[in-house]
Amino acid sequence: MTTHDDSSPRSDSAVFRPGEAGYDDELAGFQTGFTQRPDVIYAAVTADDVVAAVRYAAARQLPVGVQATGHGLPGDAEGGVLISTRRMDEVTVDPAARTARIGAGASWGTVAEAAAKHGLAPLNGSAPSVGAVGYILGGGLGILGREFGYTADHVRSVDVVTADGPAQHGETHHGTAPHGPVQRVTVRHVTADGDPELFWGLLGGGANLGVVTALEVGLVPVTRLYGGFLAYDGRATDPADILRAYEEWTATVPDALTSSVAALVYPDLPMLPPHLRGQYVVSVRVAFTGGAEEGERLVAPLRAALGPTVTDTLRELPYEESRTIHNDPEFPHAYYGDSVFLDELDVAAAGELFALCGPAADAMHVVQLNHLGGALSRPAPNAVPYRDAGWLVRILSPLDGSSKDTARAHHARAFGTVAGHTLGRSLNFAFGGGDRTEGLYDAGTRKRLAGLKAAYDPANLFRRNYNLS
Template sequence: MTDYLFPNDSGYDTERRGYNLSVDHKPEVVIPATSVADVVDAVRLATSRGLGVAVQATGHGPSVPADGQVLINTSRMEGVAIDPVARTATVEAGVRGGALVRAAAEHGLAPLNGSSPEVGVVAYHLGGGIGVLGRQFGWAVDHVRSLDLVTADGELRHVTATSDPELFWALRGGGKGSLGVVVALEIDLHPVARLYGGGMHFDATDPGEAERVLSTWAEWTRTTPETMGTSVLLIQMPDLPFLPEAIRGRRVVHVRFAFTGEAVDGERLVSRFRELGPVTDTVAEMPYAHVGTIHAEPTTPVPFHARNTMLHAFDQAAVAELLAETATGRYLVEVRHMGGAFTRPGAVPASLGRRDGEYVTYAGGVAETGEAASLVADLDRLMARLAPWSTGGPAVNFLSGPDVTAARLAAGYLPADVERLAEVKRVVDPTDVFRTHHGRA
């Protein structure tokens, strides 16, 4: 058994912290797991003491602190096995997206990874998985073949559509920390070895320029092929010396592209934006292993608060509302193009039933404790202004921070599936051992 770490032990603070510092865990004990046996022992320890169990790999998406509980840190479980013939990958609980991408790329294959190389593969899939290639291949969760799960009774279960169809349904979309500890996943890989991708920054200091770029993108996405993944980010860049002079300290719009078709076709598709005069342009042919450079998301831990909602449309009127509400530049706003295969059901039904978004908008910012209430109020006001375009529900994968309520989480599912998930929970975890998960606040 690995070492237990208690509050006064060296290493306790390091092990309990994750990327989003807005949730400050104070568990009774932290267990840095290195194997499935460690996870089994940790769950049995917790149940023997009447404690709850929480699990953390990278800490990007916590919503409830694991205070007074057993926190299992799975970040050391980093095994990745690629089967190039079957086009599958088996990943352990601590594997990050970038490590999986690199391992698959050695065989000319790609997972349906997200935009950040630092996000944990397991939790990303359990929450649905909005991948860079998702318009072409669908949600990442629809490409899960099997899961290895340690349940509340301390037993390891291999879960498939055949062995346990109801639990398999529930875990894929609704199993993020609430039904057990997923210690491994088997997922599909896809024959994608390169992209025509990258990003273009536009100076948005002038609101008219921001409106021009966002409106162009909104109109352009209505006719783009499913082989084009794209998003747009409105952000006030920090004044830091390592940033390019053209964007340092400026308010910018960053338009991102990930196209799996031929480079000549990709160049034609993005030419409309080059005509708008970007101040940076990194869009080019690239190996898929470099996909994480497209969004180039930060990796330094911060106290982050966010909101998101699915949109049935994103038109010029929505652009105007977004720009009017975000003029201060206090927080970032991203809009990702969904539609395509994201709207279609997977081959095997999953609890991720809400597939009604043609777009998803995500807004968030950094705030210390004393500033959080004001930031959250601003984010809520933006969501209210975008309500006419909202489908009424969020993307579960983008829910994080202490403001995630049970109602907000439930809105991410079809109403009938909320009770079905609750019934699976009652069967597999009747004493609510895994009580530290989204929506308990």
Template structure:
């Protein structure tokens, strides 16, 4: 790795009264307004080293952000190191790898890989940072076929709590921790990730009336159980705002959003999605619901258009979210979900989502710390943290998670919202947690990365 010359931390540091402070600490989830004591916008790995050493000298905790998707604290008493400028991406097409700066997003990797006919194992939104996604495991539309994102993390360069650069080629325990162990091991300044010969998908979304959810959810559960590993799906109960940027039929409406992708051929994709399309035309032997689709956007697409499948928001917004892994989805579980998020329920929820896992996700590589590989489903819920709802939304979101607690099997580190450390620690089994804490203690013996925000094992 070639590092740019370090800049004095005195010239890079930004305090709360300085111009540029608000932009430097801005988060994607605007419900959180971080106010760190000091911000350092790193332009090189050496800047990160200097920042950590300065924080140690001044008795400050160290926090890090790139895109601002993972911040869930005010960061008081810390030096925030922004890695957003460490966003170089280089593709080695012969080796099918991308060498990625610690602040790069998946959109940048996709843009660099696409001309070579390659694609990364990214999530449903390409605006997310590569490092944060991979450190939490990283589930995405290709994961059932290829495994979670962190399975394809080959190498990383990390600045430790002692202010030293460490290459995982020299520290396999660190690589194992970074593959799903999430936080507390250092600041990633460079990663090397596998790319795959994927150029197109058959996929997209089907929007159905929300009133049909009692018919759609059990049909979806039964349907995904038979999908091949090259196919992936999720389903979400969405309460959409009256946003003029949305297609008119969706504005201000409660809908079921069925998401689907496959790397198989168009013919395979059409055959796989046919049962759900048949449901959408009301072709049920028992009469069922009239679930004529509002919009069917499933079709042939370039991989670079992957964001269109989930159609996640691209602009910052204030939300409160939480999640759970699920061991099963019997009818009673679906009924419990519908009772708190289904049709006829007055709720400020934006979304209650179910994702189907399985396939290659369950296959564990030698160096690994990914939580919950065996869970067949995941639950995710979020609501808007606008001023008039701040006292209600966290309770409502937790109510969705609690409704499915009898089938809960832990949590995913990337979907924890503002969870406290004790919840985070429950993501891993005892053996993995002990190993993660040992690695973290070795690399950060003074706990400079563990004084602010979420900590594992507490």
């Protein structure tokens, strides 16, 4: 553990201010729906650069935000310090230990590529462009979640920079902060054995307790999958009927099979294949770590129940092609998103939710229902909540031509259909609602995290996030 008290803004990283060349380029990320105008951007390359940025912010009591790929921005932000970690993208794989050390700015695609060279795979999400570290700090619901649990469950260590209080008596510090005492900025290597409470809070607590510069996480010996999707015409087949057959089918599958259902009305755009333009498509996505023959046997009852498909991509595939199971968009765009965990699935209510977000809606909405359980329900030494949930419903709404408030109001109506079975919300799938944190944790987890926040960030510097204070 290293303590820093110098309040000067010096750093070996590039520092950008409004109006300077490179400022707007450094802000650019995947989410384009929210405006950030920090007073200072630190383009960090090393952990020392992060220390310098936090020290600068602490001396002036400025709020701190962190951005890697820019997928999960909590909303608009004016002023303060932004730490850009995109250059901290080093990934080192230890094939003998089956671990990867992941820099704060590395994407899942980079991690998967590095792991594949050794016959290993990370427990990544569906989109390769998402930042791995931020995703893990929110829990990490991966495409193999039912077999292996949350990605956070596999973390071995976390390197983090905290701002944990005023400089202590006898410590040397330089300079005088104009808006309060100099904060003690500390670099910590955190493990479950060395600091179990902080380790618990970092994994699930998001960006509330400090700036994570790197972490070490376990990999799994997976090189191939049986996976893909079955797509159906949502106008020809009632989505509620698809959901009913899907729920019955999920009761028969092993933990090695993780799946979800998604529905959307594709926009009528020339860059899309003609058979998708303007069509309402409901898809069942599958990822199974067993062989193709067993995968076909497991999926056969679902095929029989649902009938003809629009598209069927189920096949054996290299893990590096797992991104094709969900085919998440790879281009930056504006969106608002939220989610709810459910204790059980009321098919009629879920069908109503899908209908509210389907062709009759005033705007485009993407709905996804994830089957949970399996290893996701097992306890682990971290703050990832709602492990007793059986399902997760997510709604993502593009903001082109519509406002966040309009999308939020629509989400409230849609999620209201399943309110009787709602346990809470998922931090990983809250996009743009940083002003609303209720439900992200159960009461006991939130209280425990608030205690850690008071200990490791008493000035609440790290508040450009889904803030606990």
